[in-house]
Amino acid sequence: MLARIRAKASSWMVKFILGIIVLVFVFLGVESYHMGQQNKAATVNGKVIAVDDYRAEYQALVDQIRRQFGGTVSHEILELFQVREQALQRLIERELLLQEAARYKLQVTDDEVAHAIASMPFFQKDGRFDSGLYQSLLQANGMSVAYFEERQRQDLLLTKLQDLIFGGVQVSEVEALDFYNSENRKVSIEAAIFRPSDFTPSPVSDEEIMARYESHKEVYRTEPMVKAVFLRFDPENFIDQVRVSEEDLRHTYEMRLASYREPERVAARHILIKTENGEAPDVIAAAEKKILELREKILAGADFSDVAREFSQCPSAQDGGNLGVFPKEAMVAPFSRAAFALDEGELSEPVQTRFGWHLIRVDEKLPEGVKPFEAVAEGIRWELQQEKANHAAFDAADQAYDATLAGADLGEVSRVWNLPLHETAFFGRRGPSSGISDGRAFAEAAFSLMEHEVSELLEINEALYLISVVDRMESRIPPLEEVRERVLADMMKEAADALARKRAMEVLTALKNGEDTEETLTSTGLFGRQEAIPQMGSLPALSRAVFSLGQGEYLPEEPVVLEEGYGVFRIIERALPDEAAFMADRDNIKKELRGRKENRMYAQWMASLKSRAKIMIEPAFQREG
Known part of the structure; x- marks a missing residue:
């Protein structure tokens, strides 16, 4: 399909830039288009979404998060970002959009695909498309030309669909000005903060403590806990055992030659x-x-x-x-x-x-040329050492796991492999307090074990673990003697909080009635929505409450709940931004508001498409996910 471009392109040395390859890889995932669909993750109106496609999408999301957080990413972070759910939903939404494009009879010509690919800077040298670079980059990432071009065709199709659906979205001058004024207006307030730590509650009796304990026993219930021993197979501990030969270095250099080319x-x-x-x-x-x-x-x-x-x-x-x-x-x-x-x-x-x-x-x-072997050899050596150390750690872990299947306990395995056997203190569902980089993943595995049962191999941040639970402590409600200080502290904290809120409410009521508050209020001077409050510092909740009031409103209905207590304020002055500044930034404001409208419209439209579609997630895939 791109024969015309390839025929006209000049032949020159391939330029390989790692950052660009990462971008291409994240955008496309790994090639699954040609791998067949023996297993399906879901169907969308009868169209199969393959498990391989899901895995590629999942890995692309994980790689994005790793770059965002810098290196390794814990199981907890992946759960927080709901990566599994995101990967599947992205594939479902893409398929729905492609089906919608077909319903509108949208098409993309071969010339449009050719032009789009020829315009991509990472396939160009001196501003011109180069077929050698194009094919070598795809080959280096395990992607066929057919797969890449089909993906580009789909992306162009979705762009046409987006233009069709969102082409009529407009932002008026009034909308833009109102938004600008809302975001950039400044206010001046008088305010006071009432902190529970500034109030001293009355002493409580033993009878009151007992009553509190009896009515809140479940609050003081301990969580189930386990104590475990474990072996860790960390590739770093195997570095000294691996050797990288000159032949290994030369072979890798030749295989990666395109990546060492310099402009x-x-x-x-x-x-x-x-x-x-x-x-x-x-x-x-x-x-x-x-x-x-x-x-x-x-x-x-x-x-x-x-x-x-x-x-x-x-x-x-x-x-x-x-x-x-x-x-x-x-x-x-x-x-x-x-x-x-x-x-x-x-x-x-x-x-x-x-x-x-x-x-x-x-x-x-x-x-233009190629970095000499001598200039990159040490870098290659380090990479190969890491790779071989990973293999050595995984091989040792596999053998150790096989030994446990044959009846050996972790103590015996520890002695045979000359590895330290680590023992934890009792820990709950959040995992050990030290020694494990992802405590929740470790705890999840440990709590699934019977006492003295050995886990399957667990991978946490590139190290492998074998875990065995050696003791268990069930959940229980401790007697009052064990938790009396906690009960008392909770009571005093609640009482001090109530006193602070009561005083805040008294001052707010006095302000509403125009009466003397008998409190010294802090005058702030003008500040903006995103700025710290002068004389008071960064108080996001207080700022949100101040800027949520409409024109003509000067006092909140209730005291503002802050991390450190309760806030009360009165707006003294409002100042609108300079209209000339709005005119200078008007186009950017309209662009931002148009994007927001499109996002809301897309969410509603996609929800409608999903509600009308027949989407089936395979049970086997649900068990995997």
Whole structure:
């Protein structure tokens, strides 16, 4: 289908950028299109969603979350984000949208697909599509051309559907102005905070403590707890046992050769005299005159680095204007064109960009090429060591697990494999308090075991665990003697809270009646919705209450519940933002509001599609998920 593009594309070295590959991988997942659909996760109006597709979508979501949180992600985080449910719902919604596009008889031509792919920057060099790069990137990620192009066709189809459905969404001038005023208006208040810690409740009797305990026994019930021993097979502990040969390094280097290709680069310095977008012509002319003077100074023999240190307005000035080594696409186009046209040691004419006026000197030109084996060998060695250590840890864990199936306990396995046998203190459903990175996953496995039963292999953050419960403590209601201090503390806390709320209500009532509050109220001055309250600090709940009041309302109905107590306030002044600022940002505001409308419309539309669709989730898949 892309034969026309491939035939016209010039042949040049493939450029591989890891970040781009990650983007492609996250966007597409792994290839499952051609893997068949022997197992189905769900059907949508009779159309099968394969388990393989679900797994690819799930992994793409996990990878996104890992990048967001930086590395490993706990079982708890994945549960919090409901990744399993999200993955399946995304696939169901995509299928519903494709079916809706078919109902509207929308189509995407081969030329449209070809143009879309040819426009993707990670398949281009010097702004032109390259078939070699295109095919090598797909191959490197296990994707066929047919799968990728079919996915692009579907995405373009969904874009057409989106334009059809949301094309009529508009935002009026009044809507935009009202939103801007609501988000950017400022208020000034008088306020007071009533903290329970500032109130001293009356002492309570033993009889009152007993009565409280008797009426709240379940509050003090202990959770079930277990004590466990475990073996941990951590790949880091196997690093010293693995060896990476020269042959391994060379083979991996050859297999990844595309990833070590580097574009043409230059090492350069520059001097910048700043101007801003929209600056007056005389200011821009003055900056140009200054850069010309500096150029004459350098041509007359002044050292470029010294001139940069003295006059450049870029942070690189302190290093003599040094920008290091960079490829053409790393800089704005006018700067790159000038830099890459220079010879080594040559000084540029003045160059204007959106940042101002530049002088550029190229120190070194580095041609397109491949990183030599020696430059990447240590990095490859580290990766292969990690990979082999993972395999060694998994192999040892498998053998240990097999030994437990044959009747060995963890103590015996520990001695044979020379691994420390760890023992926990009693712990509940949140897991051990230390020593385990994902306590909830560990606890979930432990609580499913009978006493002295050995778990299956459990993977937590790239380490494997074998767990055995050695003792168990059932849930119970402790006698009053054990929890008397807790009961008393709870009573005093509630009483102090009640006193604080009562006083807050008294002050609010006095303000409503125009009476003297006998309290010193803090005057804040003007502040915005997203700003800390002057004289009081960051109090999100109080800010929300203040800005939730309508025009003509000055007092809340009830004291505001805060983390530290109760707040009472009275609005003294409201100030609307400058309308000129709104006009300057009007288009962005309308764009944001249009996006919000589209999101609400999409949610309603999708809910309607789902309510009319026949969606069946397979029982086997439900057991897996």
